[in-house]
Amino acid sequence: xxxxxxxxxxxxxxxxxxxxxxxxxxxxxxxxxxxxxxxxxxxxxxxxxxxxxxxxxxxxxxxxxxxxxxxxxxxxxxxxxxxxxxxxxxxxxxxxxxxxxxxxxxxxxxxxxxxxxxxxxxxxxxxxxxxxxxxxxxxxxxxxxxxxxxxxxxxxxxxxxxxxxxxxxxxxxxxxxxxxxxxxxxxxxxxxxxxxxxxxxxxx
Amino acid sequence: xxxxxxxxxxxxxxxxxxxxxxxxxxxxxxxxxxxxxxxxxxxxxxxxxxxxxxxxxxxxxxxxxxxxxxxxxxxxxxxxxxxxxxxxxxxxxxxxxxxxxxxxxxxxxxxxxxxxxxxxxxxxxxxxxxxxxxxxxxxxxxxxxxxxxxxxxxxxxxxxxxxxxxxxxxxxxxxxxxxxxxxxxxxxxxxxxxxxxxxxxxxxxxxxxxxxxxxxxxxxxxxxxxxxxxxxxxxxxxxxxxxxxxxxxxxxxxxxxxxxxxxxxxxxxxxxxxxxxxxxxxxxxxxxxxxxxxxxxxxxxxxxxxxxxxxxxxxxxxxxxxxxxxxxxxxxxxxxxxxxxxxxxxxxxxxxxxxxxxxxxxxxxxxxxxxxxxxxxxxxxxxxxxxxxxxxxxxxxxxxxxxxxxxxxxxxxxxxxxxxxxxxxxxxxxxxxxxxxxxxxxxxxxxxxxxxxxxxxxxxxxxxxxxxxxxxxxxxxxxxxxxxxxxxxxxxxxxxxxxxxxxxxxxxxxxxxxxxxxxxxxxxxxxxxxxxxxxxxx
Numbered sequence: 020x021x022x023x024x025x026x027x028x029x030x031x032x033x034x035x036x037x038x039x040x041x042x043x044x045x046x047x048x049x050x051x052x053x054x055x056x057x058x059x060x061x062x063x064x065x066x067x068x069x070x071x072x073x074x075x076x077x078x079x080x081x082x083x084x085x086x087x088x089x090x091x092x093x094x095x096x097x098x099x100x101x102x103x104x105x106x107x108x109x110x111x112x113x114x115x116x117x118x119x120x121x122x123x124x125x126x127x128x129x130x131x132x133x134x135x136x137x138x139x140x141x142x143x144x145x146x147x148x149x150x151x152x153x154x155x156x157x158x159x160x161x162x163x164x165x166x167x168x169x170x171x172x173x174x175x176x177x178x179x180x181x182x183x184x185x186x187x188x189x190x191x192x193x194x195x196x197x198x199x200x201x202x203x204x205x206x207x208x209x210x211x212x213x214x215x216x217x218x219x220x221x222x223x
Numbered sequence: 224x225x226x227x228x229x230x231x232x233x234x235x236x237x238x239x240x241x242x243x244x245x246x247x248x249x250x251x252x253x254x255x256x257x258x259x260x261x262x263x264x265x266x267x268x269x270x271x272x273x274x275x276x277x278x279x280x281x282x283x284x285x286x287x288x289x290x291x292x293x294x295x296x297x298x299x300x301x302x303x304x305x306x307x308x309x310x311x312x313x314x315x316x317x318x319x320x321x322x323x324x325x326x327x328x329x330x331x332x333x334x335x336x337x338x339x340x341x342x343x344x345x346x347x348x349x350x351x352x353x354x355x356x357x358x359x360x361x362x363x364x365x366x367x368x369x370x371x372x373x374x375x376x377x378x379x380x381x382x383x384x385x386x387x388x389x390x391x392x393x394x395x396x397x398x399x400x401x402x403x404x405x406x407x408x409x410x411x412x413x414x415x416x417x418x419x420x421x422x423x424x425x426x427x428x429x430x431x432x433x434x435x436x437x438x439x440x441x442x443x444x445x446x447x448x449x450x451x452x453x454x455x456x457x458x459x460x461x462x463x464x465x466x467x468x469x470x471x472x473x474x475x476x477x478x479x480x481x482x483x484x485x486x487x488x489x490x491x492x493x494x495x496x497x498x499x500x501x502x503x504x505x506x507x508x509x510x511x512x513x514x515x516x517x518x519x520x521x522x523x524x525x526x527x528x529x530x531x532x533x534x535x536x537x538x539x540x541x542x543x544x545x546x547x548x549x550x551x552x553x554x555x556x557x558x559x560x561x562x563x564x565x566x567x568x569x570x571x572x573x574x575x576x577x578x579x580x581x582x583x584x585x586x587x588x589x590x591x592x593x594x595x596x597x598x599x600x601x602x603x604x605x606x607x608x609x610x611x612x613x614x615x616x617x618x619x620x621x622x623x624x625x626x627x628x629x630x631x632x633x634x635x636x637x638x639x640x641x642x643x644x645x646x647x648x649x650x651x652x653x654x655x656x657x658x659x660x661x662x663x664x665x666x667x668x669x670x671x672x673x674x675x676x677x678x679x680x681x682x683x684x685x686x687x688x689x690x691x692x693x694x695x696x697x698x699x700x701x702x703x704x705x706x707x708x709x710x711x712x713x714x715x716x717x718x719x720x721x722x723x724x725x726x727x728x729x730x731x732x733x734x735x736x737x738x739x740x741x742x743x744x745x746x747x748x749x750x751x752x753x754x755x756x757x758x759x760x761x
Contacts, residue, residue, distance in 0.1 A: 033584075034553050054558030054674060057585045058662035061722045076718070083550070083584045085623050092658060 022065070024074045025185050028094045030118050031103035032111040033082030036137040039168035040103060041079045044178050049169055056081045059093060066182040070190075073182040075099075091125060099131045099185045101177075106136045106165075107144040112152070119159060131184045132161050135177055140167040228254060234307040235315070248307070250274075257298075259305065276300040524596055524606075524691070536608055540575035547574060547582050554587050558674065566591045569603050576608060583621040585666030592670040592683070614694025620665060627695075631665055632658050633755045634748055635702050642703055642741070646710045653718045660725050661702055669701060672729075682731040689738060696748050700741040705729055707737060 029037040038056050042048045045062045060079040065072060078093050080086065094100060102118050104111040115134060122130060134156055136147065149165070156163035162180055166173040231247035236259065238244065246259050260269040278299040295308040295318055309315045548571055555567045569590045574582055589610075593603045611618035619627035636657050639647045650657065663671045669686045689697035708730050713721050 033550065034557070052557035055554045055584050055587070057588070057666050057671060059659060061659070061719075061726070063719045081584055085581070085583055085625075088624060089628075089658065089662070092656060096654075 022072045022074055023186060023189060024076065025098040025189065026076045026078065026096055027099040027101060027181065027185075028078045028080055028090075028097045029101045029103060030080060030090070030094070030122075031082055032105070032108070032114045033084075035082065035103045035105040035108070035111045036168050037082060037101075037103050038079050040101070040135065040137060040166060040174060041077050043168040043171055044174050045077065047171075049171075051169075055083075058086065058089070064178075066179065068179065068183045068186060070183065070186050073186055075178065075182060094122060094126045094130075097126060097130060098189060099133070099181050100126070101133050101135060101181065103135045103137050104147070105138050106147050107138055107141055109146045112147045116155075119161070129188045131181060131188055132159075133177060133181050133184075134161055134163045135166045135173075136163065137166050137168060139165040139172060140169050231260075233310045235310060237306040237308070245310070246307070272298070272300055272305075276302065536576060536605060540572075541578040543571055543574045551582050551587070554584060555591075559587075559591055562591055562594050565594050565600050569594065569600050569607070572600075572604050573607055576604075577611060577618065580611065580618050580622055583666065585663070585671075586621055588667040588670040588674060589617075592673065595680075614696075615690070616695045617668070628658075628662060628665055629759075630752055630755050631695075631699060631702075632661060633758075634699055634751045635661060637751055638699065638703060638743065639706065643706055643710055645714060646706055649714055649721070653721060655718070655721065660722075664702060664705075665698060668698070672731075676727060682734050685735045685738065693742075693745075696743050696745050699748065700743050701738065703741040703743075704734060704737050707741065708733060 029041055031037055033055065036053075038053050038060060039049060041060070041062050042050075042053070045064045056079060058081050062077045062079060063074065064077070065074050078097070080090055080093050100118075100122055102115050102122075104115050106112075119132060122132060134152075136149075136152055153163055162184075164173050164177040164180070166177055168174065228250045229252055231249035233245060233247045236244045236246040244261060246261055248257065248259050250257050255274050257272045257274065258269050259272070278301060280296060280298050295306070295315075297307070298305045308318065551567055551570045551574075555563050555570065559566065566587060570582060570587060573586070573590070574580065590603060590607065593606060594600070597603050597606065607617075609615075616627050620631075636647075639657070668690065669683055673680060673683050686697070686701045689701065693700075709724055709728075712724050712728065712730070716724065
């Protein structure tokens, strides 16, 4: 079975738990006071889904507003995006809308987006109603998950869903990676690199 | 006589079954026949015994038939034997008693033969008795002899056993004594060894003590000398009230002073301060002090900033937006274990004095790091304020849009291609943009290593030494140095490994040695800056 490598970015406002979610999923670790991310962290995990296996390269970005200026570097070739908001913080939910807009206009066309309402272990302090969030996501045709990096609720399911959706969306590419050389300079180099490493034969 | 015999005499007859019956015995008148009858029974039973039938009558002498003397007798006939005893109860009892004792004695001392002989001796008179006695005596003697022999044997055995036991006891005692003595000997040996050891140690310690004493006295002498010198130096200064030494001499002196001494000197008097400041203003000299590894660095940094950079804070400050202060609060209170409050205060004040610079993540690392060195919010504020300006350009680095960051990455990219072409190619092949790696390095001025990786502070301080001296160019050279150090680890690794090595496993050991090698001409960087500005404009 072929392994698909794909890049995922975590987006969202500061302190909503992007790093915690990624860490929980990849290393099963949780720190109450995760230090703030400057620019980006990189994590990776191999996921087995029924159709095949997907290697998720997770780029965990900084949440601060001003880093948005350089965030485009990260979602440039991303096949999946995880937009996180804090269910106890209305402002962070509002940011989700702008992120989705930005991704739809700037990122790859077939990018898979998933929204996560994090910190669902703090149900008492909830500010965003669940129906409201679900309704919003349904309109946008995006899957919504309730997650908690603290307890691990919904984290596994969310990444699995993301992986399988990405697999579905990029199924065509997997078999014939050589054809997509039009996409840009970097992909050409990528295929070259693969050839060098001896995975695929054939001419360029 | 016949009349006596024919009259009945009462006796007691013993039947076979041991029953006793009173009977009367008498002879008929012809003395041919003896009758035994039972007169007291209801019927009279008469047993007649023909005299011819008599075989013997024991102990019954018819010639002197004295009834009172007859104790018991037996009549043996051809057909039967009859046993009788005296009718007189007292006599009979005595007889039985004697008989019993006799039987008892016989059983104890004589065999059945002896008894028989004894009885015969009684029957045959004095002679027999004597012979029996002799027999008895002899037997007794033999027995005694046997007993004596046995006793002797026993005694002998006892003696032998005693002898053996005594010998064994003596052997055991000997053995135990020997063992004890051996043990004692061993103990004594060990003790003597220990003694010698301890003595040696004592001597060693004594010698060490003597040496130490000597050292102490030496040091004291040195201190005295130094004090004398200081007084010598002081005197003319106090006297004249102005600087006597020329700058040249001061430079010579300062090179040999620690940072702490310099501080002390500056406090001493105004003229002295002026003199030191004059010297310190020539950076070349400072560099010798700063990079010579003088400790403690904290004081050095303090001195450095007081001397070289304008650390006065402008009086005007502006309000900070609530969202920014909340952001600062959030960032500072997660991640750090100490100085949270002070760091927050510093950052908010910094934003107040520099309204154009909003808070940027990364600043809190620097503020926290500097507070760890200066331990005073006021000083950190001053230092950070001066760090914002050239030649450090931190305000451009942190300002919205990250113009300095982009410039830095551009410069670094250019230099990497020239200086480390293999690494540059490797990163390109893996589609790693430099900004992914370098951004946190720049934005936190390398302090991020301390918090993310628990790197020893010294390595970061070394980078900071250069940063304080050279400003912006040193950051580029520090990046190049780190890339150089990791190059051999990273090459031929895949994306994930490369990124983890560049993030977590940088070998900082050789940092101080390799840093000077990658010093970059500031002129080159300026040229690059120009070309970058041109590129971005078009």
